[in-house]
Amino acid sequence: MKITLYKQAIKSWITHGINGLIYNPNEDFYEKAAEDILNLIRDKNSYEKILKNVEKIEKEKLWTWDERLKAEVDRVEGILCR
Numbered sequence: 001m002k003i004t005l006y007k008q009a010i011k012s013w014i015t016h017g018i019n020g021l022i023y024n025p026n027e028d029f030y031e032k033a034a035e036d037i038l039n040l041i042r043d044k045n046s047y048e049k050i051l052k053n054v055e056k057i058e059k060e061k062l063w064t065w066d067e068r069l070k071a072e073v074d075r076v077e078g079i080l081c082r
Helices: 030-042 044-061 065-080
Strands: 002-005 020-023
Touching: 020 030, 030 044
Parallel strands: 002 020
Antiparallel strands: none
C-alpha cells in the first residue's frame, strides 16, 4: 500500500482510501495521515480491502518485464518498418 503526497502522475494510480492514502502537500496533513494510518491498524477489514485494490490496480496497470519488453520491441519495429 502506498502512502504519499499528491502529484498529478501519482493521482492517476492512487485513489485515497481505495488503494492507498494520498494527501495534498499544501495542507497540514500530518494529523489526517496519522488518523488514517491508525484507523487502518485498528480496522483489519479496511486494510485488507485496500491491499486487494492495490493488487487489482497492479494487474490492470503494471506490465511484467516480458510485456514491457514486447511492447518496446513492437514499437521500435513499427518505427523501423515504416
